[in-house]
Amino acid sequence: MQKLQICVFKYQGAYRLCLVRHPRHLGDLSLGAAEGVAILSPPLSSTAAYKSLGIWQGRFRGRWSRLWWALALRQTHAKGWTVKAQAAEGQERVFDVLDRLRQLLEGRLLSEQRLMRLLRQEGFWPSDISRALDLGVQRSELRQVPGFVQGSWGRLICSRCQSEEAQAFPCMVCGSGDCLLCLECRSMGEHRSCSVLFSLQASPRPAGPRPVELSLTYTLTEPQKQASQALRQFWLRGEGKALVWAACGAGKTEVTFAVIRDVLQGGGEVLFAIPRQDIVKEMADRLRRAFPHVQVAAHYSGQPWLAPGPLVVATTHQVLHFHRRFHLAILDEVDAFPYQGNEMLRLGLKRALQPQGKLVEMTATPQAQREYGQIITIPARYHGFALPEPELVAWALPPWSVLQAEDFPAFLLDRLGGAGHPWLIFAPTISACSALHKVLAEVTDKSVGLCHSKVPDRAEVVRDFRENRLEMVVSTSVLERGVNFPGVGVMVLYADHSVFSVSTLVQMAGRVGRTADSPRGTVIFAAARIAWPMKKSLQLIRHLNDQAKERGLLFNEGTA
Numbered sequence: 001m002q003k004l005q006i007c008v009f010k011y012q013g014a015y016r017l018c019l020v021r022h023p024r025h026l027g028d029l030s031l032g033a034a035e036g037v038a039i040l041s042p043p044l045s046s047t048a049a050y051k052s053l054g055i056w057q058g059r060f061r062g063r064w065s066r067l068w069w070a071l072a073l074r075q076t077h078a079k080g081w082t083v084k085a086q087a088a089e090g091q092e093r094v095f096d097v098l099d100r101l102r103q104l105l106e107g108r109l110l111s112e113q114r115l116m117r118l119l120r121q122e123g124f125w126p127s128d129i130s131r132a133l134d135l136g137v138q139r140s141e142l143r144q145v146p147g148f149v150q151g152s153w154g155r156l157i158c159s160r161c162q163s164e165e166a167q168a169f170p171c172m173v174c175g176s177g178d179c180l181l182c183l184e185c186r187s188m189g190e191h192r193s194c195s196v197l198f199s200l201q202a203s204p205r206p207a208g209p210r211p212v213e214l215s216l217t218y219t220l221t222e223p224q225k226q227a228s229q230a231l232r233q234f235w236l237r238g239e240g241k242a243l244v245w246a247a248c249g250a251g252k253t254e255v256t257f258a259v260i261r262d263v264l265q266g267g268g269e270v271l272f273a274i275p276r277q278d279i280v281k282e283m284a285d286r287l288r289r290a291f292p293h294v295q296v297a298a299h300y301s302g303q304p305w306l307a308p309g310p311l312v313v314a315t316t317h318q319v320l321h322f323h324r325r326f327h328l329a330i331l332d333e334v335d336a337f338p339y340q341g342n343e344m345l346r347l348g349l350k351r352a353l354q355p356q357g358k359l360v361e362m363t364a365t366p367q368a369q370r371e372y373g374q375i376i377t378i379p380a381r382y383h384g385f386a387l388p389e390p391e392l393v394a395w396a397l398p399p400w401s402v403l404q405a406e407d408f409p410a411f412l413l414d415r416l417g418g419a420g421h422p423w424l425i426f427a428p429t430i431s432a433c434s435a436l437h438k439v440l441a442e443v444t445d446k447s448v449g450l451c452h453s454k455v456p457d458r459a460e461v462v463r464d465f466r467e468n469r470l471e472m473v474v475s476t477s478v479l480e481r482g483v484n485f486p487g488v489g490v491m492v493l494y495a496d497h498s499v500f501s502v503s504t505l506v507q508m509a510g511r512v513g514r515t516a517d518s519p520r521g522t523v524i525f526a527a528a529r530i531a532w533p534m535k536k537s538l539q540l541i542r543h544l545n546d547q548a549k550e551r552g553l554l555f556n557e558g559t560a
């Protein structure tokens with residue numbers, strides 16, 4: 001990162017201030033008609049330079065501006081800061097770099113460091129790159145942002161992720177002893193108060209219409225068709241953001257394909273954001289199959305960030321690299337870590353959209369329904385049966401640290417023993433899982449597996465369970481989503497524990513009754529007291545069932 005210097009020049013009687021990487025570049029800024037140029041500061045880190053620029057702008061707008069001008073000229077001269085007004089040499093090369101910068105930055109927000117590295121790899125000279133950056137900024141073609149910007153009450157805010165979580169460290173880059181480092185977005189590469197970001201808004205008008213073929217090898221269910229149609233209407237006429245609220249296992253991803261096609265056909269660009277990195281690749285493949293002639297770019301860490309294409313699949317962190325680019329953004333699994341409650345990614349997503357862009361969020365457990373202009377539900381699964389509703393059981397198990405076989409309540413044991421189907425038993429922590437695993441192996445005659453993040457052969461346990469070699473598995477929330485065990489029943493023990501949020505409980509209940517072979521099943525939440533998330537999750541599931549019934553989507557209820 002190069003430092004910035006503040007300059008002032010007089011042009012047609014008015015004072016104009018600017019920032020440059022080197023006073024030599026002033027020659028590029030067509031200052032031929034300028035009535036003198038003065039340098040106001042030594043090279044400063046970007047955050048300091050912008051702060052100081054604000055102060056100087058005030059001075060040159062105020063009543064003492066002529067005095068400041070005279071002082072500035074004298075100081076520039078006295079300190080021997082040279083101002084060259086001619087830099088015609090190499091201008092063509094500089095315009096070449098500027099062209100390339102425009103291509104790279106369109107719809108993106110990138111650091112100077114990253115741009116420098118790439119352009120140098122492409123064979124451009126560092127001096128030409130910094131001249132082009134200065135030229136682009138002064139011509140208002142590129143937007144330049146300092147590492148940190150001043151918020152209210154003098155607080156400094158990271159301009160990449162909007163966080164205030166920063167700490168001062170000695171900096172190898174700018175040489176300062178207390179250069180701020182953002183602690184929040186560190187995982188994407190260090191961002192400091194001497195960092196500089198560049199952006200260029202993509203053209204708000206979509207490119208011309210293009211033919212887009214959507215190829216699906218399956219047909220949508222009736223509730224999916226209705227949701228898909230509602231999304232297309234939202235794109236045409238809706239405002240702000242819409243929520244797609246789908247029952248677990250009702251298939252929400254597929255309902256977005258038609259609206260994605262509409263936007264792409266109109267020449268627009270679409271972002272599909274997913275919190276979890278492991279699903280980005282899978283999702284990109286699915287979209288490639290659905291849109292065989294569309295270039296689909298997958299952005300996740302370690303992947304080429306330049307991957308082109310009008311349809312972008314990205315982790316929510318990678319979304320921070322985009323700036324006012326997309327006409328439609330779809331955020332899958334709003335309730336999953338790390339998006340939930342993460343202000344940084346919320347702002348990033350908003351920034352990645354065109355000013356008039358629209359946002360669709362998808363979830364199985366909506367938290368704040370009031371903030372959406374429209375709520376579209378997919379309340380029923382394809383097989384036309386209602387979602388299994390959890391039974392809330394108040395029963396105090398002793399703390400798991402002292403849990404003995406004889407403490408396990410007989411009525412829960414009866415349920416486990418008499419059901420004739422496999423059970424997925426959730427517990428809040430690893431130690432709770434281990435304790436329950438031991439107790440259940442003792443009190444039942446069933447084969448019991450154990451699954452949590454510290455179990456090395458976790459995948460094997462999952463396979464054994466799926467292939468019926470295990471009759472029960474005790475697990476932490478690692479099996480809360482993304483897994484499918486036909487015919488399974490779910491029991492959540494210590495369900496009032498604080499790790500069990502509404503969304504976790506809904507997802508756990510959502511493991512049950514997913515297939516047409518066994519569309520029903522048992523869900524039990526047991527705890528010493530019925531906590532709010534237990535009640536709320538039951539309420540959400542019931543609400544979807546009521547909706548499904550009202551809309552006539554439970555066509556198989558009563559038949560089996």
Ligand SMILES: [Zn+2]
Nearest residue numbers: 158161182185
């Ligand atoms: Zn940050």
Ligand SMILES: [Zn+2]
Nearest residue numbers: 171174179194
């Ligand atoms: Zn620094």
